[in-house]
Amino acid sequence: MSDNNNGAGGGFEPKIVGFLCNWCSYAGADKAGGSQKSYPPNVNVVKVMCSGRVDPQFVLKAYSAGADGVLILACHPGDCHYKEGNYRAMQRHRMLLRVLNQHGIESERCRFDYVSAGEGDRFINVLTEMVETVRALGPLTKAIISDNPNSNMIEERS
Amino acid sequence: MKIGVYFCNCGSNISDKVDSQQVQQELEGLADVAYFKINDLMCSDDGKQFLSDDIAAEMPDRIVIAACSPREHENTFMRVLSGAGMNPYLMQMVNIREQVAWVTDDVGKASSKAAHFIKGAVKRVGFHKPLEKKSIEMSAYVLIIGAGPAGLKAALSIAETGRKVTLVEKSPAVGGQPVLYEEVFPNLECAPCMLEPILNEILHGEHAENIEILTMSEVVELTGFYGNFIAQIKKTPRYADLHQCIGCGECVSVCPVDVKNEFNNGLDDRKAISLSFAGALPNVPFIDMTACLRAKGEDCRLCEQSCPLGEGIILYDDAEEIVERRMGAVIVAVGASLYDAGLIPKLGAGTVPDVYTSFEFERLLSSTGPTGGQLVTRSGKVPESIALIHCVGSLDSNHKEYCSGVCCQSAFKFNLMVEHKLHDTHIHHLYKELVYPGKEEFFLYKRAKENPNAVFTRYRNIASLEITAAEDKEGGSIIIKNTLYEKAAIKADMVVLCPALVPAKDTGKLNEVLGTTSDTYGFFEELHGRLDSVRSKVRGIYIAGACQSPMNIAQAMTQGMAAAGYVLNGLVEGKQLEIEPITASVDEERCSGCKVCMLLCPYRAISFDAEKRKSHVNEVLCQGCGTCVAACPAGAMNSNHFTNEAIFAEIEGVLA
Numbered sequence: 082m083s084d085n086n087n088g089a090g091g092g093f094e095p096k097i098v099g100f101l102c103n104w105c106s107y108a109g110a111d112k113a114g115g116s117q118k119s120y121p122p123n124v125n126v127v128k129v130m131c132s133g134r135v136d137p138q139f140v141l142k143a144y145s146a147g148a149d150g151v152l153i154l155a156c157h158p159g160d161c162h163y164k165e166g167n168y169r170a171m172q173r174h175r176m177l178l179r180v181l182n183q184h185g186i187e188s189e190r191c192r193f194d195y196v197s198a199g200e201g202d203r204f205i206n207v208l209t210e211m212v213e214t215v216r217a218l219g220p221l222t223k224a225i226i227s228d229n230p231n232s233n234m235i236e237e238r239s
Numbered sequence: 240m241k242i243g244v245y246f247c248n249c250g251s252n253i254s255d256k257v258d259s260q261q262v263q264q265e266l267e268g269l270a271d272v273a274y275f276k277i278n279d280l281m282c283s284d285d286g287k288q289f290l291s292d293d294i295a296a297e298m299p300d301r302i303v304i305a306a307c308s309p310r311e312h313e314n315t316f317m318r319v320l321s322g323a324g325m326n327p328y329l330m331q332m333v334n335i336r337e338q339v340a341w342v343t344d345d346v347g348k349a350s351s352k353a354a355h356f357i358k359g360a361v362k363r364v365g366f367h368k369p370l371e372k373k374s375i376e377m378s379a380y381v382l383i384i385g386a387g388p389a390g391l392k393a394a395l396s397i398a399e400t401g402r403k404v405t406l407v408e409k410s411p412a413v414g415g416q417p418v419l420y421e422e423v424f425p426n427l428e429c430a431p432c433m434l435e436p437i438l439n440e441i442l443h444g445e446h447a448e449n450i451e452i453l454t455m456s457e458v459v460e461l462t463g464f465y466g467n468f469i470a471q472i473k474k475t476p477r478y479a480d481l482h483q484c485i486g487c488g489e490c491v492s493v494c495p496v497d498v499k500n501e502f503n504n505g506l507d508d509r510k511a512i513s514l515s516f517a518g519a520l521p522n523v524p525f526i527d528m529t530a531c532l533r534a535k536g537e538d539c540r541l542c543e544q545s546c547p548l549g550e551g552i553i554l555y556d557d558a559e560e561i562v563e564r565r566m567g568a569v570i571v572a573v574g575a576s577l578y579d580a581g582l583i584p585k586l587g588a589g590t591v592p593d594v595y596t597s598f599e600f601e602r603l604l605s606s607t608g609p610t611g612g613q614l615v616t617r618s619g620k621v622p623e624s625i626a627l628i629h630c631v632g633s634l635d636s637n638h639k640e641y642c643s644g645v646c647c648q649s650a651f652k653f654n655l656m657v658e659h660k661l662h663d664t665h666i667h668h669l670y671k672e673l674v675y676p677g678k679e680e681f682f683l684y685k686r687a688k689e690n691p692n693a694v695f696t697r698y699r700n701i702a703s704l705e706i707t708a709a710e711d712k713e714g715g716s717i718i719i720k721n722t723l724y725e726k727a728a729i730k731a732d733m734v735v736l737c738p739a740l741v742p743a744k745d746t747g748k749l750n751e752v753l754g755t756t757s758d759t760y761g762f763f764e765e766l767h768g769r770l771d772s773v774r775s776k777v778r779g780i781y782i783a784g785a786c787q788s789p790m791n792i793a794q795a796m797t798q799g800m801a802a803a804g805y806v807l808n809g810l811v812e813g814k815q816l817e818i819e820p821i822t823a824s825v826d827e828e829r830c831s832g833c834k835v836c837m838l839l840c841p842y843r844a845i846s847f848d849a850e851k852r853k854s855h856v857n858e859v860l861c862q863g864c865g866t867c868v869a870a871c872p873a874g875a876m877n878s879n880h881f882t883n884e885a886i887f888a889e890i891e892g893v894l895a
């Protein structure tokens with residue numbers, strides 16, 4: 082298996098999954114692209130139509146598949162293309178943090194934030210901060226066993 | 240499964256930073272990838288031809304295109320797939336330009352990141368289903384509720400194209416609020432003269448046959464969805480034949496019953512059979528059965544007997560009726576009403592004589608009003624001074640926090656109309672704020688300010704104003720005190736309160752009937768305040784005019800046109816309604832009937848089948864956000880193209 086996440090110096094390169102809503106955040110990421118400023122390559126983007134589609138299971142799945150962090154980006158409050166999806170996402174995120182905390186997974190490994198279609202720079206800032214935060218935390222050693230997507234079990238990673 | 244991967248160099252935009260060879264190496268061993276092909280510019284004509292030919296030659300089951308952002312060319316490539324005979328949903332695009340090549344300095348890292356993205360897509364695309372756009376029959380017929388400026392303009396715009404509309408109006412007359420005004424701001428144009436041509440066009444114009452007008456009617460039920468609504472409309476009897484009556488008014492003059500005239504805000508009386516006001520259209524009287532002697536058991540037939548056309552015009556047997564209409568879209572244009580000034584009791588509305596609301600004052604100024612347009616107090620005296628109180632209930636967290644905009648304009652209008660009628664009458668404006676935005680509105684303010692008889696005084700808080708009947712009538716029968724400055728009392732013979740505009744009566748009820756929503760203030764809620772102010776949150780139901788937000792006639796007319804534009808654009812006779820396939824769907828086996836999805840859906844696209852006890856998604860209304868899918872505790876909701884399986888696979892893929 083190739084691994085882009087190991088830097089030249091062999092230092093820890095976190096793997097992060099970023100769930101981006103199609104209308105604002107994904108467009109914000111494209112906007113950042115348009116400005117051609119370089120940012121860390123650690124975030125693997127998974128596009129969803131709305132942050133409201135982000136099922137907590139997706140987050141658990143990401144951890145179990147090897148992610149050290151998860152970033153959920155949504156339209157700003159009031160701006161969701163589907164009106165309210167981002168409020169649901171925000172509520173679910175809060176709930177999820179409780180579950181993660183109970184299992185010793187730091188809140189910082191799961192960040193929810195807002196990036197609008199015009200905020201290319203904000204996208205870069207949020208993403209870079211996330212990468213640095215997770216880098217400082219080090220690799221995730223807890224793992225979520227969720228081959229059964231309905232299971233929320235969290236165990237040590239093998 | 241045979242998956243083909245296409246890699247676009249995008250000129251050198253991608254290939255400068257992403258090394259296709261390295262990517263190809265990293266993908267080696269990935270199950271199902273049958274081939275990896277590179278093209279220099281896939282979105283060019285040559286590139287599209289290459290893709291099309293290659294799909295025909297390779298016959299892949301699924302393809303992945305690694306190129307620019309899907310926001311750029313996903314549709315382009317979907318069309319190529321369709322053209323090549325492949326279902327367009329069997330493709331996944333990977334954004335290796337905006338999100339990789341352009342934002343990663345190091346070629347090795349960029350290539351590796353691109354490879355991870357592509358792995359995600361390869362894993363995901365295996366779960367893609369061939370989706371088809373569906374199409375269903377739709378009706379091009381339109382229902383418009385409310386016949387004020389907004390509804391009339393919408394009706395006319397639609398009828399002019401040959402389409403049929405039904406215009407439902409609650410009151411006996413069409414025209415909305417402005418037919419009750421004498422003159423309209425900002426240029427003091429004669430209101431009836433301005434509206435008459437439109438009303439005539441609606442009633443007797445070239446396209447009148449396309450407009451069915453149901454006066455004294457209300458929509459009591461709406462079922463169905465965009466393209467296929469069914470409305471039940473309750474028609475209150477008018478007791479006069481709308482088509483045969485010539486409106487001569489003989490019947491009105493012989494009627495022996497007098498009742499308070501609500502069309503003049505109770506400032507005078509009308510007969511039990513009457514027109515709403517002189518010149519009301521349709522020019523056919525109605526019988527108010529709550530007042531008619533026949534309702535009290537008497538066999539009065541005076542109106543029928545007086546009719547020069549004989550029997551059969553006055554219809555004593557007319558009865559309430561429910562009529563059904565089918566339509567593709569609904570335009571709501573039910574207008575607004577005034578904030579109840581009685582909620583600020585110290586202003587004397589309804590308790591101190593000669594304290595009027597702005598609507599009442601409009602009628603006093605009107606030649607069809609209770610005094611025939613003569614400006615006199617209740618005791619018949621010409622007022623020496625009139626106080627106009629702006630911002631009644633506006634800009635006030637105890638009442639309405641917003642500014643309606645039209646109240647200042649109407650107060651300036653009153654100033655000038657009073658000046659024209661009564662040259663010597665003093666006018667006192669008491670205001671919290673003065674607003675006059677717009678290219679014409681400012682002049683009205685300027686002219687009002689220049690009126691030598693006008694004085695403008697600012698107050699801070701309406702709660703400190705006290706309006707009472709003066710004991711000493713010298714200088715005015717009413718005294719207006721500002722309790723903050725006892726000495727600053729003003730006397731006037733008339734007071735006009737200019738309250739905020741608030742949602743029309745029954746707006747809440749209508750919202751329930753239509754399934755639309757109301758905003759914080761109770762107005763019909765728009766889809767988006769700036770982009771889509773005339774669309775409600777329910778697809779196919781549009782909102783125009785003051786029922787959406789306080790506004791003036793020009794704005795209401797414009798919104799009526801805008802709503803008509805949406806309707807004309809979306810509903811076309813003979814055309815089918817296309818349904819996007821990316822929607823949610825219910826797996827009935829798993830659905831436990833908990834209704835969580837229903838509560839979450841912002842589009843009211845989910846209904847509950849009470850018999851089966853299962854949720855049901857309406858594909859026309861569903862916009863495919865997936866919020867219900869993520870919330871379903873039973874895992875019974877699926878989202879087409881964004882299935883759990885596909886997303887799980889993508890997550891695994893990008894991390895592999």
Ligand SMILES: Cc1cc2nc3c(=O)[nH]c(=O)nc-3n(C[C@H](O)[C@H](O)[C@H](O)COP(=O)(O)OP(=O)(O)OC[C@H]3O[C@@H](n4cnc5c(N)ncnc54)[C@H](O)[C@@H]3O)c2cc1C
Nearest residue numbers: 385387388389409415416423424574597784785790791792
């Ligand atoms: C005192 C005052 C003076 C004004 N003067 C001016 C002026 O000079 N110039 C100007 O540009 N604007 C003026 N305005 C603003 C103007 O009245 C509005 O902009 C205009 O009336 C809005 O038109 P509309 O079609 O949205 O609603 P409306 O004119 O209110 O018409 C709505 C129609 O819907 C009907 N209706 C209500 N509920 C139902 C229902 N449930 N079912 C069926 N029908 C229903 C009503 O009977 C009415 O006919 C003034 C406002 C006020 C308060």
Ligand code: FES
Nearest residue numbers: 102131156161162
């Ligand atoms: S569409 Fe962006 S959060 Fe809903």
